[in-house]
Amino acid sequence: xxxxxITGVIAGIAFILVIIIGKILFTVTIMLLAAxxxxxxxxxxxVAPLSLTGIFSLFFMWILVIPKQWFDNSIFQPFNLLxxxxxxxxxxxxxxxxxxxxxxxxxxxxxxxxxxxVGFGFHFFIETRYLDQGLSLVxxxxxxxxxxxxxxxxxxxxxxxxKLWPEISPNKTIEGAIGxxxxxxxxxxxxxxxFPIFESQLYIIMMIIVVSVVGxxxxxxxxxxxxxxxxxxxxxxxxxxxxxLDRLDSLIFVMPIVYLFHFISF
Numbered sequence: 001x002x003x004x005x006i007t008g009v010i011a012g013i014a015f016i017l018v019i020i021i022g023k024i025l026f027t028v029t030i031m032l033l034a035a036x037x038x039x040x041x042x043x044x045x046x047v048a049p050l051s052l053t054g055i056f057s058l059f060f061m062w063i064l065v066i067p068k069q070w071f072d073n074s075i076f077q078p079f080n081l082l083x084x085x086x087x088x089x090x091x092x093x094x095x096x097x098x099x100x101x102x103x104x105x106x107x108x109x110x111x112x113x114x115x116x117x118v119g120f121g122f123h124f125f126i127e128t129r130y131l132d133q134g135l136s137l138v139x140x141x142x143x144x145x146x147x148x149x150x151x152x153x154x155x156x157x158x159x160x161x162x163k164l165w166p167e168i169s170p171n172k173t174i175e176g177a178i179g180x181x182x183x184x185x186x187x188x189x190x191x192x193x194x195f196p197i198f199e200s201q202l203y204i205i206m207m208i209i210v211v212s213v214v215g216x217x218x219x220x221x222x223x224x225x226x227x228x229x230x231x232x233x234x235x236x237x238x239x240x241x242x243x244x245l246d247r248l249d250s251l252i253f254v255m256p257i258v259y260l261f262h263f264i265s266f
Contacts, residue, residue, distance in 0.1 A: 011247075019129065019138055027067060027126055034065045034122040036237065037244045037252070041114040044229040045107065053095060053103055057111045060088045064119025067126050085116065121252025124259050136195045140188070141258065144211045145250045147187035148180035152216065155179020169223040177216055184212035207263045211254050218253025222246070 018029045038061050039049045048054050063076060063084055071077070076084065092108040129138050156176025164172040188208040198204055222245055226234065235243020 020135065022129060022135070026129060027070075030122050030126050031062065031065055033244050033248070034061060034118050036235070037122075037248065038114060038118045040234040040243045040245050041118065041225070042111065044225060044231055044234070045110050045114075047107065047111060053092070053108065053111055056088070056091065056095070057115045060084075060112075061115040061119040064116065065123045065126070067123075067130065088112065088115075118252065120256045122255075124255035125251065128255060128259075133197055136197055140191055140195070140197060141211055141254060142251070143191050144184045144188050144208055145215045145254065147183045148212045148215050149219075149250070150180075151183020152176040152180030155183070165220060168220055168227060172220075180216060181209060181212045184208050203263075207258070210261055210263065211258060214254050214257045215250035218250040221253060222249035 018026050035058060038058060039054075042049055042054055042057065047057075049058065063071075064081065066074075071081075079087075089112060092112050093105075095103050096105050096108055125138070128134055128141075131137060152172070153176065156171070156173045156179065159175040159179070160173030162174045163170065164174050164177050185205070185208050188204065188211075192198075192204050198207075222234065226232070233242030234245035234249075237243050
């Protein structure tokens with residue numbers, strides 16, 4: 001427990017400082033975290049990061065994660081992200097042929113989806129930070145995720161009886177999930193009172209609910225992956241906390257969905 005607390009405090013302070021400072025330090029740090037997260041996923045599938053498919057997947061993921069401004073000033077400028085996804089899909093499929101199925105369709109499918117999942121999640125995190133009110137919006141989303149996690153934990157401990165999805169995460173309960181949403185609504189409205197971002201109260205409530213629900217789904221997605229590949233944690237970079245995916249799974253799942261629902265626009 002002591003190790004978990006110390007790691008959480010140090011990592012949390014460092015993460016917050018990087019977000020506040022922003023600029024190149026923030027972008028490079030997030031790109032590094034994205035690379036670590038992808039490597040954690042690849043290891044679940046027993047894909048070596050320095051293998052042919054591992055290197056291609058990291059390169060593909062980095063193209064997706066870089067800020068739009070960098071992308072527009074790079075050699076990829078004539079293309080859009082859909083073009084990039086299609087090109088790498090063809091490349092990965094060709095790899096299965098060239099290796100005579102030593103690298104299987106199942107493996108490249110996992111790699112491709114993992115790179116998209118991590119790449120877009122961290123990409124929208126970077127893009128959100130660079131909006132006019134990006135710093136306030138990023139912390140708003142982070143507070144909602146933290147409030148949901150804490151509320152779900154304590155509500156589940158106090159009132160949890162009905163399992164939410166025992167095949168994936170045996171300890172999560174329906175009461176805990178509802179408690180997480182209620183906690184997010186309370187913390188989100190308090191935050192917005194002091195740091196207003198949007199004018200419509202209905203808009204705020206809708207965003208809070210979406211972030212809270214989707215954040216819990218993101219946590220379940222990673223739980224499903226870990227259960228399928230029989231691993232306890234995605235990694236061991238953070239003693240007592242597991243890996244980068246264990247800590248940021250909700251965030252990178254939330255960011256693209258929040259953008260998709262037009263709660264943020266670039």
